[in-house]
Amino acid sequence: DAEITQSPRHKITETGRQVTLACHQTWNHNNMFWYRQDLGHGLRLIHYSYGVHDTNKGEVSDGYSVSRSNTEDLPLTLESAASSQTSVYFCASSESFSGRVGELFFGEGSRLTVL
Amino acid sequence: AQSVAQPEDQVNVAEGNPLTVKCTYSVSGNPYLFWYVQYPNRGLQFLLKYITGDNLVKGSYGFEAEFNKSQTSFHLKKPSALVSDSALYFCAVRDIGPGGYQKVTFGIGTKLQVIP
Numbered sequence: 001d002a003e004i005t006q007s008p009r010h011k012i013t014e015t016g017r018q019v020t021l022a023c024h025q026t027w028n029h030n031n032m033f034w035y036r037q038d039l040g041h042g043l044r045l046i047h048y049s050y051g052v053h054d055t056n057k058g059e060v061s062d063g064y065s066v067s068r069s070n071t072e073d074l075p076l077t078l079e080s081a082a083s084s085q086t087s088v089y090f091c092a093s094s095e096s097f098s099g100r101v102g103e104l105f106f107g108e109g110s111r112l113t114v115l
Numbered sequence: 116a117q118s119v120a121q122p123e124d125q126v127n128v129a130e131g132n133p134l135t136v137k138c139t140y141s142v143s144g145n146p147y148l149f150w151y152v153q154y155p156n157r158g159l160q161f162l163l164k165y166i167t168g169d170n171l172v173k174g175s176y177g178f179e180a181e182f183n184k185s186q187t188s189f190h191l192k193k194p195s196a197l198v199s200d201s202a203l204y205f206c207a208v209r210d211i212g213p214g215g216y217q218k219v220t221f222g223i224g225t226k227l228q229v230i231p
């Protein structure tokens with residue numbers, strides 16, 4: 001069965017370190033997204049991509065970067081981790097919006113703690 | 116920008132009773148609205164969507180949602196709640212970002228607690 005997987009599921013790091021969260025989907029979806037989930041804020045969009053070599057900033061993109069070198073993967077990098085980036089991160093993918101608009105498939109999440 | 120609001124942090128309902136989780140929206144143009152569910156320590160799962168057509172939309176696990184244009188609402192409903200329905204529910208809306216890119220914007224979520 002097709003799926004979307006995130007790794008690591010749990011990560012503890014120190015302030016200032018670079019961290020990369022991996023996201024891999026086997027749905028063959030063009031669209032991929034990274035969200036962070038925080039109490040009182042729901043899910044907020046960090047970055048998104050609509051195809052290979054395409055990346056776009058979401059509402060909370062400062063301190064994060066992504067790259068899309070193939071259809072399956074959209075790694076999220078924290079260049080210099082800050083305590084404010086302690087959160088649960090979710091990757092999602094979807095078909096083209098001309099089809100099943102808004103139907104996102106989510107990974108299980110990556111819990112990041114920055115000390 | 117398009118947005119949704121979920122006015123209740125938590126909804127408690129007795130098992131077997133009908134449940135409603137509220138959502139209001141603010142959009143320009145025709146709204147594309149969605150509901151998602153999140154079980155503990157899991158990712159979100161798509162439940163249902165409204166794009167056009169009938170105001171009552173049916174989705175997964177016996178859930179349905181009623182679109183009301185005059186009240187700008189899209190409330191999630193189920194006739195008879197199960198304990199297993201206890202989860203976090205998110206309302207969401209399609210938004211158009213810079214460059215015309217479409218994306219999905221979520222509300223802050225409502226925790227549903229079904230009491231045995």
